[in-house]
Amino acid sequence: MKSEVKLRLGVLLLLVLITHHASLITAASANGLYVADNGPKAMGMGGAFTARPTDAFALYYNPAGLSALRHREAYLSLGGLFWQSSFARKPASDATGPDSTTTYPYGTNFPRVDNEALPTPLPAAFLVWPFAWHRLTLGGGFMTPVGPLFLEYPEDGPQRFMIIDSARTESYVMLGGAGELFKGLSFGGVFILDSVTLKLRQAILASAHTTESPAREGLAELNVDKFAEPTFIVGGRYATDKLSVGVAYQRGSDLQLKGTLDARIQTQLNQILGMSMFGEQPVSIRTTKDVSVMLRTPHVVRSGLGYQFGKFYSELDFDYWQWSRFKEFRIDIADTSLPLDPPLNIGVSLAGFEVQQSLSDLSLEDRVIPQPLKDTMDLRWGGEYHWSEPLDLRAGIHYQPGAVPTRDLTPLTFDAQTVGLTAGCTRRFGRFYLDASAAAYLMATRKVEHSEITGYNGLTGSDPTTKDLMEKLLGYDVEDPVVGNGTFAGSAYLLYLGAGYQF
Numbered sequence: 001m002k003s004e005v006k007l008r009l010g011v012l013l014l015l016v017l018i019t020h021h022a023s024l025i026t027a028a029s030a031n032g033l034y035v036a037d038n039g040p041k042a043m044g045m046g047g048a049f050t051a052r053p054t055d056a057f058a059l060y061y062n063p064a065g066l067s068a069l070r071h072r073e074a075y076l077s078l079g080g081l082f083w084q085s086s087f088a089r090k091p092a093s094d095a096t097g098p099d100s101t102t103t104y105p106y107g108t109n110f111p112r113v114d115n116e117a118l119p120t121p122l123p124a125a126f127l128v129w130p131f132a133w134h135r136l137t138l139g140g141g142f143m144t145p146v147g148p149l150f151l152e153y154p155e156d157g158p159q160r161f162m163i164i165d166s167a168r169t170e171s172y173v174m175l176g177g178a179g180e181l182f183k184g185l186s187f188g189g190v191f192i193l194d195s196v197t198l199k200l201r202q203a204i205l206a207s208a209h210t211t212e213s214p215a216r217e218g219l220a221e222l223n224v225d226k227f228a229e230p231t232f233i234v235g236g237r238y239a240t241d242k243l244s245v246g247v248a249y250q251r252g253s254d255l256q257l258k259g260t261l262d263a264r265i266q267t268q269l270n271q272i273l274g275m276s277m278f279g280e281q282p283v284s285i286r287t288t289k290d291v292s293v294m295l296r297t298p299h300v301v302r303s304g305l306g307y308q309f310g311k312f313y314s315e316l317d318f319d320y321w322q323w324s325r326f327k328e329f330r331i332d333i334a335d336t337s338l339p340l341d342p343p344l345n346i347g348v349s350l351a352g353f354e355v356q357q358s359l360s361d362l363s364l365e366d367r368v369i370p371q372p373l374k375d376t377m378d379l380r381w382g383g384e385y386h387w388s389e390p391l392d393l394r395a396g397i398h399y400q401p402g403a404v405p406t407r408d409l410t411p412l413t414f415d416a417q418t419v420g421l422t423a424g425c426t427r428r429f430g431r432f433y434l435d436a437s438a439a440a441y442l443m444a445t446r447k448v449e450h451s452e453i454t455g456y457n458g459l460t461g462s463d464p465t466t467k468d469l470m471e472k473l474l475g476y477d478v479e480d481p482v483v484g485n486g487t488f489a490g491s492a493y494l495l496y497l498g499a500g501y502q503f
Contacts, residue, residue: 036081036492037398037422037439038060038145039077039498040498041054042061043396043422043496044384044435044437045384046382046422047396048317048398049304050302051237051306052068052313052315054069056139059143060233062237062246062247062248062304063139063178063189063233064178064236064248065186066137066177067130068186071503072130073127074500074501077122077123077498078121080121083117083119084490085411085491086112086490087159087410111157113157113158117150118150121144122146125141125143126140126174136178137177137179137188139190141174142173143174144169144171145170147168150168152165153411159411159483162411163412166412167199169196169197170195170197176188184238184240185238188236189233191230192231194229195225196229196255197225198222198225199222200412201219204219204263220262220264221261223262224259224260229256233250234249235247244308247301252296252297252299253296253297257292257294258290259291260288260290261289262286263287263289265285265286289333289334290333292331296326298326298375299325301320304316311387312383312384314383315382315383321376323403378398378401379398380396380398390427392425393425394424394425394437396422396423402415407451409446409448409453410484416488416490420442422437422440431501432499432500433501433502434499440492440493441492441494445487446487447486447488448486453484
């Protein structure tokens with residue numbers, strides 16, 4: 001009897017502490033804004049900056065472009081990403097009428113929830129130093145790529161199974177150089193130290209609204225980070241007076257993030273499992289575990305072709321992102337024991353005899369979850385017009401498909417076909433100049449009818465293992481409501497300011 005109770009409780013807490021929280025890290029993998037534009041000039045041209053990068057952001061787009069910079073230069077920039085997203089969860093399929101109630105779990109049709117997080121800041125600072133010897137140019141600095149994303153949804157909203165709030169930050173420390181081997185032909189490379197922090201909160205064993213089912217409430221917080229994972233970018237470029245051709249390869253990072261998982265649960269097990277043996281008293285569990293997860297960012301290949309038409313320069317880029325190398329998500333727990341203090345006392349009646357058991361500890365397990373991300377190919381076009389000696393004008397457009405399949409969409413991992421419209425300018429004041437740009441990223445609305453995201457698997461996608469195991473242990477079907485069906489929508493606005501000084 002005691003071993004059976006341990007097994008059943010172990011499965012329940014495994015669902016709570018592992019399945020739901022392991023899935024949180026997937027937010028760092030793909031989203032529509034990860035591949036948006038970095039830097040004021042590049043963003044003003046729709047991100048078409050590989051063939052002829054004209055400022056220190058060559059370190060990111062194509063380091064071979066450093067060889068075309070003729071002046072020592074210090075450069076600072078600051079961007080702000082305003083990310084708007086919403087989720088309108090679909091009611092249960094047997095609901096009828098505009099004012100009908102849903103069968104799961106409580107209440108009326110679910111309200112739409114919106115991201116209310118503050119803008120994500122994107123700072124950068126660089127120093128570029130050309131040398132006459134063999135046209136060698138060195139550069140270095142740091143930048144925050146557009147990948148970081150702040151999310152904040154209502155704490156009592158219907159998306160709580162998947163996300164309440166998150167904050168992901170990333171930074172590159174970069175050092176590189178380029179040299180012109182022959183006239184017009186140059187090669188370059190950049191060494192990068194990639195650092196990431198990720199903070200997330202998610203409801204567990206939660207009802208649609210916190211006030212409707214106090215018998216099944218819980219919260220988890222995940223805090224993980226990785227400092228200074230090495231990676232690199234290499235590139236080549238050929239340029240004449242009019243023609244520019246460039247290609248660059250960025251190696252994705254293999255980030256072993258480490259940190260803590262803090263889970264707090266208060267629940268009445270008998271109401272959840274339909275088993276009176278667990279008694280009527282609430283069970284409170286709180287645990288903090290050291291965890292380790294592997295996050296693989298994509299390899300990227302950028303290619304660009306540009307041509308100068310008098311005062312007007314035009315460039316077309318194709319960028320390939322290998323998202324599929326993030327094939328699985330794995331979470332490892334340093335200490336798998338879960339002591340219960342005070343012990344959980346369990347009473348059951350067997351053939352007229354009352355049996356009391358006390359449970360003082362449980363065991364957790366590591367978890368491996370498949371990830372179905374797709375590779376993408378982006379198309380970018382941009383133009384720059386030399387209006388006058390002190391003024392340049394820019395505009396661009398880019399298209400990128402989504403990397404996350406429809407069945408796996410959540411408010412945390414929303415991704416869709418995106419069209420970006422950008423514009424910018426440069427104003428020079430002698431050796432000092434200012435850059436400014438703005439962009440609107442319009443994402444296609446995605447309606448999900450056959451989601452794989454359910455109350456038991458959180459963000460784990462097509463992973464019915466836990467539900468099947470629970471049904472076998474309990475001996476009856478367990479309701480596993482789909483929580484991912486509904487309408488996802490999003491858009492973003494990116495503003496950039498930059499200042500450079502040549503000396």
